[in-house]
Amino acid sequence: MNNDILDRLEQLETRLVFQDDTIEQLNQEITTQGSEIARLKEKLTVMVNKLKDMQPSDIVSQADEPPPPHY
Numbered sequence: 001m002n003n004d005i006l007d008r009l010e011q012l013e014t015r016l017v018f019q020d021d022t023i024e025q026l027n028q029e030i031t032t033q034g035s036e037i038a039r040l041k042e043k044l045t046v047m048v049n050k051l052k053d054m055q056p057s058d059i060v061s062q063a064d065e066p067p068p069p070h071y
Helices: 002-053
Strands: none
Touching: none
16 A cells, blocks of 8 residues: 555656646747747838838829729
């Protein structure tokens, strides 16, 4: 009986160690992904600002173009 309890305790300790390791790995991955998301948000903001700052093209919009002659 005493050996059974010791075996169960050892199994629980082993599982706890693996769970702690898994939690640490997941925490590191989440931290890495958070940093990557922040970096991508910054890049997206820069791209949006560049698009807003672009000069309008010389192409006339369809609303400003006169209708074709058959109208």
